[in-house]
Amino acid sequence: xxxxxxxxxxxxxxxxxxxxxxxxxxxxxxxxxxxxxxxxxxxxxxxxxxxxxxxxxxxxxxxxxxxxxxxxxxxxxxxxxxxxxxxxxxxxxxxxxxxxxxxxxxxxxxxxxxxxxxxxxxxxxxxxxxxxxxxxxxxxxxxxxxxxxxxxxxxxxxxxxxxxxxxxxxxxxxxxxxxxxxxxxxxxxxxxxxxxxxxxxxxxxxxxxxxxxxxxxxxxxxxxxxxxxxxxxxxxxxxxxxxxxxxxxxxxxxxxxxxxxxxxxxxxxxxxxxxxxxxxxxxxxxxxxxxxxxxxxxxxxxxxxxxxxxxxxxxxxxxxxxxxxxxxxxxxxxxxxxxxxxxxxxxxxxxxxxxxxxxxxxxxxxxxxxxxxxxxxxxxxxxxxxxxxxxxxxxxxxxxxxxxxxxxxxxxxxxxxxxxxxxxxxxxxxxxxxxxxx
Amino acid sequence: xxxxxxxxxxxxxxxxxxxxxxxxxxxxxxxxxxxxxxxxxxxxxxxxxxxxxxxxxxxxxxxxxxxxxxxxxxxxxxxxxxxxxxxxxxxxxxxxxxxxxxxxxxxxxxxxxxxxxxxxxxxxxxxxxxxxxxxxxxxxxxxxxxxxxxxxxxxxxxxxxxxxxxxxxxxxxxxxxxxxxxxxxxxxxxxxxxxxxxxxxxxxxxxxxxxxxxxxxxxxxxxxxxxxxxxxxxxxxxxxxxxxxxxxxxxxxxxxxxxxxxxxxxxxxxxxxxxxxxxxxxxxxxxxxxxxxxxxxxxxxxxxxxxxxxxxxxxxxxxxxxxxxxxxxxxxxxxxxxxxxxxxxxxxxxxxxxxxxxxxxxxxxxxxxxxxxxxxxxxxxxxxxxxxxxxxxxxxxxxxxxxxxxxxxxxxxxxxxxxxxxxxxxxxxxxxxxxxxx
Numbered sequence: 087x088x089x090x091x092x093x094x095x096x097x098x099x100x101x102x103x104x105x106x107x108x109x110x111x112x113x114x115x116x117x118x119x120x121x122x123x124x125x126x127x128x129x130x131x132x133x134x135x136x137x138x139x140x141x142x143x144x145x146x147x148x149x150x151x152x153x154x155x156x157x158x159x160x161x162x163x164x165x166x167x168x169x170x171x172x173x174x175x176x177x178x179x180x181x182x183x184x185x186x187x188x189x190x191x192x193x194x195x196x197x198x199x200x201x202x203x204x205x206x207x208x209x210x211x212x213x214x215x216x217x218x219x220x221x222x223x224x225x226x227x228x229x230x231x232x233x234x235x236x237x238x239x240x241x242x243x244x245x246x247x248x249x250x251x252x253x254x255x256x257x258x259x260x261x262x263x264x265x266x267x268x269x270x271x272x273x274x275x276x277x278x279x280x281x282x283x284x285x286x287x288x289x290x291x292x293x294x295x296x297x298x299x300x301x302x303x304x305x306x307x308x309x310x311x312x313x314x315x316x317x318x319x320x321x322x323x324x325x326x327x328x329x330x331x332x333x334x335x336x337x338x339x340x341x342x343x344x345x346x347x348x349x350x351x352x353x354x355x356x357x358x359x360x361x362x363x364x365x366x367x368x369x370x371x372x373x374x375x376x377x378x379x380x381x382x383x384x385x386x387x388x389x390x391x392x393x394x395x396x397x398x399x400x401x402x403x404x405x406x407x408x409x410x411x412x413x414x415x416x417x418x419x420x421x422x423x424x425x426x427x428x429x430x431x432x433x434x435x436x437x438x439x440x441x442x443x444x445x446x447x448x449x450x451x452x453x454x455x456x457x458x459x460x461x462x463x464x465x466x467x468x469x470x471x472x473x474x475x476x477x478x479x480x481x482x483x484x485x486x487x488x489x490x491x492x493x494x495x496x497x498x499x500x501x502x503x504x505x506x507x508x509x510x511x512x513x514x515x516x517x518x519x520x521x522x523x524x
Numbered sequence: 525x526x527x528x529x530x531x532x533x534x535x536x537x538x539x540x541x542x543x544x545x546x547x548x549x550x551x552x553x554x555x556x557x558x559x560x561x562x563x564x565x566x567x568x569x570x571x572x573x574x575x576x577x578x579x580x581x582x583x584x585x586x587x588x589x590x591x592x593x594x595x596x597x598x599x600x601x602x603x604x605x606x607x608x609x610x611x612x613x614x615x616x617x618x619x620x621x622x623x624x625x626x627x628x629x630x631x632x633x634x635x636x637x638x639x640x641x642x643x644x645x646x647x648x649x650x651x652x653x654x655x656x657x658x659x660x661x662x663x664x665x666x667x668x669x670x671x672x673x674x675x676x677x678x679x680x681x682x683x684x685x686x687x688x689x690x691x692x693x694x695x696x697x698x699x700x701x702x703x704x705x706x707x708x709x710x711x712x713x714x715x716x717x718x719x720x721x722x723x724x725x726x727x728x729x730x731x732x733x734x735x736x737x738x739x740x741x742x743x744x745x746x747x748x749x750x751x752x753x754x755x756x757x758x759x760x761x762x763x764x765x766x767x768x769x770x771x772x773x774x775x776x777x778x779x780x781x782x783x784x785x786x787x788x789x790x791x792x793x794x795x796x797x798x799x800x801x802x803x804x805x806x807x808x809x810x811x812x813x814x815x816x817x818x819x820x821x822x823x824x825x826x827x828x829x830x831x832x833x834x835x836x837x838x839x840x841x842x843x844x845x846x847x848x849x850x851x852x853x854x855x856x857x858x859x860x861x862x863x864x865x866x867x868x869x870x871x872x873x874x875x876x877x878x879x880x881x882x883x884x885x886x887x888x889x890x891x892x893x894x895x896x897x898x899x900x901x902x903x904x905x906x907x908x909x910x911x912x913x914x915x916x917x918x919x920x921x922x923x924x925x926x927x928x929x930x931x932x933x934x935x936x937x938x939x940x941x942x943x944x945x946x947x948x949x950x951x952x953x954x955x956x957x958x959x960x961x962x
Contacts, residue, residue, distance in 0.1 A: 112824070116681060116824055117681075119683075120681050120682075123681075123683075124680065124681050126748075126864065126865055127680060127748060127864035127865070128680060128864060129862070224678065230824075230825040230828070231828060232678030232679065232828070235673065235674060235677060235678050236670035236673060236674055239673060239846065239849075239850060240662065240670030240673050240674075240846040241670065241842070241846060242562065242565060242566060242846060242849045242850075243554065243555075243558050243561075243562050243842070243845040243846060243848075243849050244558075244842050244845070244846070245558065245561075310564075310565060367812070369810060369811075369831055371810075372807060372809075372810040373807075374805070377827075384842065385838075386550070386554055386668075386838040386839065386841060386842040386845075387668040387832065387833065387838065387839050387842035387843075388668060388832065388833045388836075388838060388839050389815075389831075389832060389833070390668070390669060390670070390831065390832040391829070391830075391831035391832065392828075392829075392830060392831075393807055393827075393828060393829035393830075393831065394825065394826065394827060394828040394829065395825065395826045395827070398826075400823075400824040400825065400826060401824065401825050401826050403824060404679070404681070404682050404822065404824040404825035405678070405825075407681040407682070407824075408677065408678040408679060408680060408681060408682070410681075411677075411680045411681050412677060412680075416859075419857075419859045421854075421858075421859045424566070424567070426564065426565035426566060427564055427565070
């Protein structure tokens with residue numbers, strides 16, 4: 087694209103970068119490669135003026151142009167030649183202090199830091215608003231997928247009732263390989279580690295903590311409430327067996343690690359992360375490998391889904407760059423995007439949430455057992471949608487597989503306690519939630 | 525959400541509505557139902573002050589609150605008590621004149637009019653820019669799916685190379701029913717008409733014209749070029765047979781009507797709409813029924829997909845409302861979103877475009893025919909990816925099914941002309957493009 091001669095010369099906006107790892111490096115390259123096109127489109131010419139790194143003498147692949155390298159991040163957030171601060175170092179400190187200083191100095195901030203925003207988002211958003219500057223964080227929620235902006239702006243008038251996300255690429259890769267290649271959890275995790283998708287200590291991913299932090303941010307924006315990662319119930323994928331996956335497929339489901347953020351009619355909200363059986367025909371079922379997707383249900387708009395790469399240098403840098411352009415245009419125009427008011431969240435307790443369940447129960451293979459077991463569901467107010475008996479021919483035990491209608495989690499727990507107490511019940515092998523209507 | 529007592533009272537923005545059919549009615553209801561929440565979130569209180577309708581005496585289901593009904597749309601676009609104009613009447617005139625007047629009066633405009641924007645978009649965007657006001661059109665491209673805003677803003681720095689859309693719900697419904705229920709084209713069309721998805725004269729949908737208009741708008745924003753619906757090559761779905769669909773499924777494909785907008789390395793662009801075989805594992809293959817989706821390929825971000833309802837009162841009104849809020853916030857802040865510069869498009873001729881093809885050829889069932897036919901592909905520079913012979917046992921003819929690698933369309937045309945001239949070739953029954961890498 088050529089610049090229009092009638093347009094005024096682009097205003098230069100100088101970016102100060104905190105961190106220059108995979109994402110910071112990719113961002114620096116993107117700014118260098120795309121700044122002419124961005125200037126032609128937006129009237130803003132971006133340049134990276136300062137970069138804070140841990141070791142300024144380490145050789146780098148990335149061409150850092152004329153940027154000043156420093157090992158003192160505090161000098162970047164207050165520098166006169168920095169107009170917009172980008173934070174891609176991650177973790178709570180020093181990121182929190184640095185961002186706070188930048189906002190107080192009237193500098194807009196773009197952050198990819200899900201951990202910080204999930205724990206201290208509401209406080210930082212208020213600070214940004216109070217100082218009339220932007221705090222943007224597209225890359226913190228679903229990597230390269232433009233989701234925060236559509237949710238905040240395009241859907242600003244929409245009555246969003248539920249957001250369901252596959253927002254951890256590592257676990258989606260593991261579950262996909264278990265499903266499509268028949269690998270065990272251990273094999274799939276090892277391959278994810280070999281590919282660099284999973285850390286040596288994979289707990290943050292496989293335990294659902296990473297998805298939980300992102301879900302807290304999503305719920306905050308979607309419902310305009312202040313909540314933190316501690317408010318999210320999470321279960322990981324370590325208990326999902328090859329057998330569960332095989333049974334799920336036979337019944338027409340895929341097992342996915344879903345983050346579910348809901349708002350109920352009384353305006354209470356709940357956010358939870360857990361392995362979930364997703365019907366094959368649901369759009370989330372076809373989200374494979376390390377891809378992410380966020381599914382939104384709204385009263386007027388119906389169903390929406392946003393799909394793409396949730397991690398990686400290029401996709402994450404792309405999301406950061408979109409925010410940097412937005413903050414820069416706002417800076418030049420003297421405006422900023424308000425996040426609105428975050429009211430304290432009224433959290434609905436996990437025990438009161440509605441869930442459909444898949445349950446696999448080992449029972450004695452004798453007459454009357456099914457009636458006994460089914461009776462336990464009924465007396466606890468849990469309605470059975472489907473039941474089948476699998477395997478067990480000629481054996482002394484049979485395996486019963488149930489799918490329930492949506493029931494209160496407390497009622498399902500009571501059912502499980504009662505079932506475990508029965509002599510005819512050997513063990514309860516699987517308890518997995520099933521995605522249903524809101 | 526309650527309003528923060530520290531916040532100033534919301535500024536009221538008065539909406540003038542042109543048209544009050546399905547979308548206009550749904551929008552009016554949404555504004556009434558959601559204005560408190562919107563005020564709490566954005567500081568802007570929306571109200572519908574004037575509505576232009578064809579017949580002001582017709583009884584209406586929708587509660588129009590205090591809005592003034594008029595049969596004179598020109599009075600709405602210049603009224604002092606209208607701050608933002610919403611155009612949902614469709615068609616070129618009088619919409620074009622009304623929008624032009626509104627923009628010249630300094631009023632931001634939100635339009636859902638794909639036909640107008642596909643033919644006169646560049647001229648109207650320039651006018652809006654010249655008068656420093658917004659012209660927003662989220663609903664004109666993919667109904668309720670937030671796509672224009674993410675593409676314009678979140679991806680403002682991204683090097684987008686290709687956009688592929690399922691952007692006509694009627695044809696996607698018809699193809700889904702042919703695929704999943706085995707219906708004929710005629711049966712599926714009749715059901716689409718019964719459900720109100722298809723018009724009595726379905727040409728605009730099944731001929732690819734509707735998708736072509738939307739694709740022209742998408743390509744303009746994605747690549748920053750000025751082009752119109754006339755620049756789009758389109759083929760409809762009327763030639764797609766039940767047999768094509770069955771063969772596609774057997775080979776691992778779904779047939780979809782795709783709009784494909786591409787930019788090549790020399791910055792030339794091409795936009796085309798045609799039935800396409802989509803690999804089962806591609807995210808677009810699982811977009812079913814009347815749903816729409818837009819798939820984006822960018823150098824940094826990789827692959828993205830945006831999925832949702834492309835039509836209907838609620839979804840379309842939701843997209844219009846998002847734009848109305850955006851325009852209102854900008855109005856209050858004294859800013860506006862620039863669309864940037866649209867340079868004249870350098871269009872790559874259809875004959876020069878790369879496409880992979882699926883071809884079904886009836887041939888005489890005799891030795892040496894395959895070599896002869898394959899030789900024609902080779903001498904015309906078309907490389908064969910796979911071939912199989914189907915049916916024809918004991919018959920005098922055989923059916924050869926080819927899938928080619930990507931080849932120039934001109935070379936494929938030359939291949940077809942030569943094949944038709946051969947004595948051993950009876951007929952060429954199907955010529956369908958296959959989705960491949962860019």
